[in-house]
Amino acid sequence: MAKILLVEDEEKLARFVELELTHEGYQVDKAFDGRIGLDMAENGGYDLILLDIMLPGLNGLEVLRRLRRSSHTPVIMLTARDAVMDKVTGLDTGADDYVTKPFSIEELLARIRVALRRGEGEGNAGTHLGCGDLTMDVARRRVERGGHEIELTGREFALLQYFLENKTFVLTREQLLERVWGYEYMGETNVVDVYVRYLRNKIDEAFDKKLLHTVRGVGYVLREEA
Ligand code: CA
Numbered sequence: 001m002a003k004i005l006l007v008e009d010e011e012k013l014a015r016f017v018e019l020e021l022t023h024e025g026y027q028v029d030k031a032f033d034g035r036i037g038l039d040m041a042e043n044g045g046y047d048l049i050l051l052d053i054m055l056p057g058l059n060g061l062e063v064l065r066r067l068r069r070s071s072h073t074p075v076i077m078l079t080a081r082d083a084v085m086d087k088v089t090g091l092d093t094g095a096d097d098y099v100t101k102p103f104s105i106e107e108l109l110a111r112i113r114v115a116l117r118r119g120e121g122e123g124n125a126g127t128h129l130g131c132g133d134l135t136m137d138v139a140r141r142r143v144e145r146g147g148h149e150i151e152l153t154g155r156e157f158a159l160l161q162y163f164l165e166n167k168t169f170v171l172t173r174e175q176l177l178e179r180v181w182g183y184e185y186m187g188e189t190n191v192v193d194v195y196v197r198y199l200r201n202k203i204d205e206a207f208d209k210k211l212l213h214t215v216r217g218v219g220y221v222l223r224e225e226a
Contacts, residue, residue: 002047007037034058052078068094074115091182129164132224163222172219
């Protein structure tokens with residue numbers, strides 16, 4: 001049974017989420033204050049942390065920053081609508097995902113399942129993803145193609161990981177922007193094209209068989225062509 005820490009100062013919301021998660025079979029502890037939440041997160045042996053941003057004591061981003069010095073426990077940020085900066089900062093600080101308030105419980109449960117799966121993989125031998133002769137060791141943050149290590153920035157790594165997790169599926173720019181950058185779609189997707197170009201230069205440029213393909217008018221897909 002997975003153990004989840006919920007750090008949220010809106011008591012009504014916290015109680016509701018606790019009830020729903022308990023109903024799903026999770027063990028849930030609550031903290032209403034950032035400082036207490038951080039202490040519990042560091043010492044409680046949790047499998048996952050749900051972390052609000054606006055908190056008394058210590059705000060959620062600061063809790064996350066301090067927690068990441070010593071812990072890789074998956075963290076899902078609970079963010080207010082329109083707080084794009086919070087999401088970006090959260091993901092850059094090491095959050096695994098975010099959910100925008102108000103969220104449906106189904107959406108939260110889905111994100112929790114994904115984050116827990118990812119966490120499990122890292123706890124064991126580490127998640128290995130691959131496509132053709134390209135391999136990614138997620139826990140060690142190592143990418144190789146044809147036996148040669150490829151250096152990627154944090155964002156390039158996150159982008160490639162998302163492509164690998166959704167291998168052979170065509171992904172739209174909007175999807176990539178939301179899942180890799182944490183932005184909601186606001187009509188601006190150039191950043192995706194720019195990063196896909198960076199990534200291509202590193203993983204495909206030196207090889208005959210290209211892995212990252214443009215699907216005209218739709219988006220991109222990572223797959224091995226026959
Ligand atoms: Ca709050």
